[in-house]
Amino acid sequence: MENSFNQLTPLFIMVSGLRKVGLGVIGLGVFGQNHVRVYAEHPFGELVAVCDIKEDLMRTTAERYGVKGYMDYREMLRDPRVEAVSVVTPDFLHRDPVIEAAEAGKHILCEKPLATTVEDAEEMVRAAEKAGVTLMVDFHNRWNPPFALTKEAADAGELGDPVHAYIRLSDTIYVPTKMLSWASRSSVLWFLGSHTTDLARWILNSEAERVYATAGMRVLKGMGIETPDFYQYVIQFKNGAVATMENSWILPETLPTIVDFKAEFVFTDGCVYVDPIQHGAFKKFTKDGWSYPDIIVGPVSIHGRYIGFAKESISHFVDCIAQDKEPFVTGRDGLEVTRILCAVMESVEKGRVVNLT
Ligand SMILES: NC(=O)c1ccc[n+]([C@@H]2O[C@H](COP(=O)([O-])OP(=O)(O)OC[C@H]3O[C@@H](n4cnc5c(N)ncnc54)[C@H](O)[C@@H]3O)[C@@H](O)[C@H]2O)c1
Numbered sequence: 579m580e581n582s583f584n585q586l587t588p589l590f591i592m593v594s595g596l597r598k599v600g601l602g603v604i605g606l607g608v609f610g611q612n613h614v615r616v617y618a619e620h621p622f623g624e625l626v627a628v629c630d631i632k633e634d635l636m637r638t639t640a641e642r643y644g645v646k647g648y649m650d651y652r653e654m655l656r657d658p659r660v661e662a663v664s665v666v667t668p669d670f671l672h673r674d675p676v677i678e679a680a681e682a683g684k685h686i687l688c689e690k691p692l693a694t695t696v697e698d699a700e701e702m703v704r705a706a707e708k709a710g711v712t713l714m715v716d717f718h719n720r721w722n723p724p725f726a727l728t729k730e731a732a733d734a735g736e737l738g739d740p741v742h743a744y745i746r747l748s749d750t751i752y753v754p755t756k757m758l759s760w761a762s763r764s765s766v767l768w769f770l771g772s773h774t775t776d777l778a779r780w781i782l783n784s785e786a787e788r789v790y791a792t793a794g795m796r797v798l799k800g801m802g803i804e805t806p807d808f809y810q811y812v813i814q815f816k817n818g819a820v821a822t823m824e825n826s827w828i829l830p831e832t833l834p835t836i837v838d839f840k841a842e843f844v845f846t847d848g849c850v851y852v853d854p855i856q857h858g859a860f861k862k863f864t865k866d867g868w869s870y871p872d873i874i875v876g877p878v879s880i881h882g883r884y885i886g887f888a889k890e891s892i893s894h895f896v897d898c899i900a901q902d903k904e905p906f907v908t909g910r911d912g913l914e915v916t917r918i919l920c921a922v923m924e925s926v927e928k929g930r931v932v933n934l935t
Contacts, residue, residue, distance in 0.1 A: 599899045600659040602627040602684075604651045604675050605666035606639045608757065609689060612877055613664040615884055616892040618643050622900035626659045651675050655682040662712075662899050664892070665689060669764040673698040676713070680705040685712040687895040691772035691919065692912025694764070699916040703909040712898065714905040715912035717776040718891035722874075724852040728843055729781050731850065738847030740782040740819040745774040745841040748826035750833050754803055757836075762804045766827040767793075767919055771809060774823055774841075775915050776907075781843055784815035786918045788933045791925040797828045811922045834858065834870040 601617040603610050606628055617625040629648040630636040640647030648654040655663070655678060662685035665675045672688050679686050686706065692715045693699040706713035719725055731737055747770045754761035758769070765771075779785060791811035798807055808826040815821070829838055834857070841852040857870040872878065876886015891907070898905045921932040 597900060598622055598624045599896055600624055600626045600661045601896065602629065602654055602657070602660040602663045603666060604629045604654065604663055604679075605668075605671075605689075606630040606632075606635050607666070610664070610666035611639070612888060613666055613687070613892055614639060614643060615877055616889050617664070617896065619884060620893055620896045623896040627654050627657055629654045652678060655679055655684060660684060662686070662895070664716075664895075668758075668760045669768045670694045670760075673702060676702045677705040680709040680711050680713070683709060683711060685895075685899050687714050687716055687892065688909075688912065689716050690776070690912070691715075691768045691916055692909060693916050694768055696913075696917050696920050699909075699913040703913050706909050712895075712905060713909035713912075714895050714898070715776075715907055715909060715915075716891050716895075717773060717780075717907050717911065717915075718875075718888045719773045719777050720780060720907060721887040721890040721894070722854055723887065724850075724854050725777055725781065725841075728850045728852060731848075732781060732783065732843070732845065736848065737843075737845035737850070739845060740784070740815075740817065741844050741846060742819060743778055743782060743821040743841065743843045744823075745778060745821060746824040746838065747771075747774045748808075748824065748829050748838045750829045750831045750836045750838075751797070751827065752831050752836055754798055754805060754827045755801060761798075761827075765805045765809075766825045767806070767809045767922060769827075770825045771811075771823065771919055771922070772915050774825065775813070775918050776911060777841070778813060778821040778823065779815070779914060779918070780911075782815055782817070782819040782821060784817035784819060785914060786813050786921070786934050787816045788814045788931050789918065789921045789925050790931045791922040793926045806926075809922060809926070811925070813918060834861075835872070837875075 601623050603613045617623050627646045628639045629651045636647045663679050664687045666689045793806040793809045795806050807828045811823045813821045839854045843850045856874045860873050875888050877884035877889040878886050925932040
């Protein structure tokens with residue numbers, strides 16, 4: 579099956595008239611490796627370059643995939659074979675590579691959040707629009723099956739009008755203490771709240787009007803990591819719908835998965851409950867211990883090919899560039915999410931409701 583697909587691919591590309599897009603990845607850490615993997619096997623993409631300021635990481639990745647490696651993304655942006663890039667640097671370091679990639683005429687897939695200030699996000703969107711290049715933000719939960727189906731049912735009119743929602747997306751303390759070296763320069767709001775805020779505005783089909791938020795700093799601060807333990811916030815949308823949101827970074831490491839995710843969406847004529855942690859479908863016990871490995875977010879390798887919804891969003895970007903189509907998550911979506919999350923932070927700081935104008 580897999581072989582026949584691979585043999586058919588060049589023929590399909592020839593018949594369909596689609597071309598292979600030259601792709602580069604800036605930032606080769608935990609998630610950058612996923613972009614590299616997906617690009618390397620995309621039928622309409624060709625991974626041509628990778629870049630990281632860490633020389634070892636850059637070299638091992640470049641060698642593994644047989645592509646050119648760079649330590650300076652500006653140099654990579656001068657490579658004419660690179661038509662499109664992923665920006666997978668830490669949350670607060672997306673701005674410069676995105677703007678410079680746009681100015682170099684490259685299409686861009688930027689990891690979430692687009693930026694951590696409204697000014698940066700506006701500048702990034704302006705740079706892409708001025709250069710006429712595609713800017714997509716990787717809000718991959720729009721490809722998470724239960725959320726995609728909720729949106730489909732809502733848009734089909736099966737549920738009536740949106741009224742209220744609850745979304746909780748949290749991580750175990752492993753993420754800010756062991757996985758991310760830069761947790762104190764970001765927050766659970768940027769890392770996870772960007773996903774859930776995008777889901778709320780997408781499914782409730784409206785833009786935010788006002789927010790009220792609280793946060794707490796105790797556990798992580800006590801460990802020397804200066805970032806809030808959690809945020810709880812209420813977003814009121816222009817169409818009257820209200821979303822209650824929760825993101826925590828201090829769940830115990832004894833949970834079977836590093837992510838905790840629950841949501842409910844209530845409409846005038848129906849509701850949807852989403853319990854998207856399906857890792858429990860695969861519970862592995864060995865003589866050394868046990869785990870519930872991820873099998874749905876991915877990319878997870880099955881029979882030599884990657885699956886998972888995190889692959890789908892990255893693939894969508896390549897599909898859109900190859901077919902000259904606009905992706906269905908844009909820089910403007912990233913800008914709106916950044917606006918809302920900055921208002922959430924302002925609400926925490928001032929202890930009052932913040933209106934988004
Ligand atoms: N880790 C996850 O599960 C995950 C999931 C989805 C999205 N993301 C997003 O992806 C982004 C990266 O996260 P991560 O977990 O991979 O972080 P990471 O720290 O593992 O990797 C970031 C990499 O960027 C490199 N880098 C920094 N500045 C650079 C520059 N100027 N040029 C080239 N490389 C540079 C660093 O050396 C590092 O290797 C973040 O915005 C994050 O929110 C992460």
